[in-house]
Amino acid sequence: MKTTIVSPKIYTYGSLVLGGILRDRGHAVSITRDLSSEGDLTLLSLFSTSQLLDPEIRELASRAPRIYVGGPVGLVPEIVLGELEVDAVVVGEGEEVVADLVEGGPSEEISGLAFLRDGVVVKTDPIPVSDLDHVMPLIPDDLRSQSVRGANVYIETHRGCLGGCTFCQVPRFFGRSIRSRSLENILAEVREMKRRGVTRVAVSGGTGSLFGYGKEVNKEAFITLLKGLAEILGPKNLSVPDMRVDFVDEEILEAVRRYTVGWVFFGIESGSPGILRAMKKGTTPEKSLEAVELAHQSGVKVGGSFIVGYPGEMEEDYQATLDFMEEAMLEDVFASVAEPIPGTPLAKIALDLPREDNPLYREHAGEYRALRISEAEARCFNLMLTGMSCKPVPRIVDDATYSAFLQEVRTQGRDVRRVMGLLEKYKDRIV
Known part of the structure; x- marks a missing residue:
């Protein structure tokens, strides 16, 4: 039997x-990004709710003779099973599920699975993987040609997050304790990836500097990890995106400067203390600004991510974010419309919010009203434009950049409204 991922x-x-895992169990398995491919059995890896509405993905699900879905979308399997013609959904971590599922099919004896029986969703409780060290991944020949924010691949060093941000699925999917891989397992994997032609690697896991975290923050483990990876790849070929502002210090930032491309990406989200509290971010604008200044003092460049249109965000909250950006002088800015990912607290908050109070649906009546975009989209668009002028070296917004930003926010707005549509459709089954 041929299995295609x-x-x-x-x-x-x-x-x-x-x-x-399947290769080492003796299965004939291949992996592809091509949606026209399928085998006797197909494993479909999905990371975004909006993928459930992708016509090509839906067509693949309808024609594949046997197909199982895994990935973060499995947090709310009722939506996946309602939208795609699939035989089962992995609702948790897949390492200890996949072989039994492929070899025996869906069963209540398999932990962390959801499937339909006589039109009713059957779910078994997921069990977190205790040992994250794993066999060598299946490395496709074209992995070296992939580029995700400049990296060929994002590797996972640990799972879990100490935070409880309402918009994030990481602590709901992986838990709020930290489980780390061994240094030896990670380095062996990256050596093999380099041998196979991979040149740029990003360290992932939610918050990079939480690698090795136990009863106390083990920053030495994180620094040792960066040094070891840089020795394999070269420092200009390693990046560490996605860091919390409350888990960096001078030593960590010095290691980032020495062993990586020299950037950190902070999830700042808002310049409003009230919105940060509503998000349960666990930080303040003051802490964020201190972290940005510390990074700059260490010779590290900073990208900041921001979320606009969060339920309850008033004009003064949004203005506080603009004020923060002007003071922080970030080298790069990532702006997004608040997305109520199914399974997160934000999803319930958004569902309970009347549409007339949701900036995602309220038409913008200010400076960009001629563009006919929502208030949330207008704030996101303006944040992108402002980010260009608030860089240490300001950038001029030409027509091409203006059009690209506008297209991006329109796409974001459309996708988030589609997610809201799914939440409303399945509200009775998931709330």
Whole structure:
């Protein structure tokens, strides 16, 4: 039997790991980004709710003779099973599920699974993987040609997050304690990836500097990890995106400067203390600004991510974010419309919010009213434009950049409204 793992558009790290497990169990398995591919059995790796509405993905699900879905979308399997014609959904971590599922099919004896029986969703409780060290991933030949924010691949060093941000699925999917891989397992994997032509690697896991975290923050383990990876790849070929502002210090930032491309990406989200509290971010604008200044003093460049249109965000909250950006002088800015990912607290908050109070649906009546976009989209668009002028070296917004930003926010707005549509459709089954 031929098993094909389909990871649409980009190879997710999880799909590579599951491919390695099946390969080492003796299965004939291949991995592809091509949605026209299928085998006797298809494993579909999905990371975004909006992928459930992708016509090509829906067509693959309808024609594949046997197909199982895994990835973060499994947090709310009722939506997946309602939208795609699939035989089962992995609702948790897949390493200890995939072989039994492929070899025996859906069963209540398998932990962390959801499937339909006589039109009713049957779910078994997931069990977190205790030992994250795994076999060598299945590395496709074209992994070296992939580019995700400049990296060929994002590798996972640990799972879990100490935070409880309302918009994030990481602590709901992986838990709020930290489980780390061994240094030896990570380095062996990256050596093999380099041998196979991979040149740029990003360290992932939610918050990079939480690697090795136990009863106390083990920053030495994180620094040792960066040094070891840089010795394999070269420092200009390693990046560490996604860091919390409350888990960096001078030593960590010095290691980032020495052993990586020299950037950190902070999830700042808002310049409003009230919105940060509503998000349960666990930080303040003052802490964020201190972290940005510390990074700059260490010779590290900073990218900041921001979320606009969060339920309850008033004009003064949004203005506080603009004020923060002007003071922080970030080298790069990532702006997004608040997305109520199914299974997160934000999803319930958004569902309970009347549409007339949701900036995602309220038409913008200010400076950009001629563009006919929502208030949330207008704030996101303006944040992108402002970010260009608030860089240490300001950038001029030309017509091409203006059009690209506008297209991006319109796409974001459309996708988030589609997610809201799914939440409303399945509200009675998931709330």
